[in-house]
Amino acid sequence: MPSYTSVPAPIDTIWGVPDTKDQVLPGIWHVTTPSHGGYVLSDERQAAMPAALRRDDPFYEEDVDWALVLLGFASEFRRLPTAGITLQVENARRSVRAWHPDRYSAYTGEDVPPSDSHVLRRRAAYTAAIGQYASVSASGDWADWVPAGKVGVMFRRVEGVDALGFARFSGDPIHGLVDKDQYGKRGDVETFDSLGAVRVESTAPITKQVASL
Template sequence: MPRFHAIPAPVETLWGPPQQTEQILPGIWEVRTASHGGFVLSAERQDAMPEALRLSSISYEEDVDWSLVILGFEDEYRASGRRAATLLADNARSSVKAWHPDRYAAFTGEAVPASESPVLRRRAAYRQLIGQYIVCSASGDWADWVPEGKVGVVARRLESVDALGHPRLTGEAIQGLVDKGAYDSSRDVNGFDAIGAVRIDGDAPATKEIVL
């Protein structure tokens, strides 16, 4: 296992000045700021990150990207003697699989089933609707433009979806109404036509249907 050098704590980070710092392994600092945090790597550590897991920046934020670092140096971290190191390493592996499935597959050689990755499920759902209108916001019948028993939706055309399952929307928004039982906010994506939404004129009363 290569030997890495300890470095001084960073005095500035991508997320602002650190309020708390801890070097969890030589050359890997965990930092917390007033707004966010994550891992900051030395140049030596960044160069040693496996290519499939390495980001372009030395900053790996605390929500998801931290797990890339732990997985990249998994054996060293598990052997570090740190409290709960085994649990955190297991969590890191699961997190990379869920939120960076392409990187996980490239690094481990293991295919990630869609059932284990929200990113893969969302990406597949969006790809089926490219070129169609998808719902980007919804209002219940508490809104003054939505009749009782309906959900008012605003939709835009789906142009593409990126590797992380984020949609790219294009064109002007349209409005529509759909029966309350047909709209499910827990779906990865609601297609405007798929849920049976009826387009309305945004400047007209919400009960007015527009024949297309």
């Protein structure tokens, strides 16, 4: 197994100046800042990261990308005398499978079914909605422009979708009114048509005194 060189603690990160710094393995620092944190890799470690798991920069944030580091150097992490480290490594594997299914498949050679990854499910849903208007925000009937029993929804046209399943939108938004019960049954990705929305030209003229459509 390759040996790696310990390096000085990072002075700065993309999240700001670190408050805490811990070199968990030679060349792998875990840092926290007032805003965020994660793993920071030395040049040597970054170069050694498996290509399928490697970010363009050496900063692996604590919400999702931390798992790439534990999976990439799993055998070393498992040997750490840290309580529960085996479970942490296994959780990292599951996290990469769910959040980075393409990277996971490229690294392991295992296919990830959509049932195991909300990213794949969301990506498929937005891909199917390309060219349609998808809901992006909503207001309850507490808003001046939404009649009682309705939900006011803003929709934008789906132009494309990225690898993480986030839509790219284009053009101006449109607005519609949706029955509250129908809106309560919504899925992760809904469109103007799937919600049965009724178009309103703008939010300005609509008031609670307008009869439900």
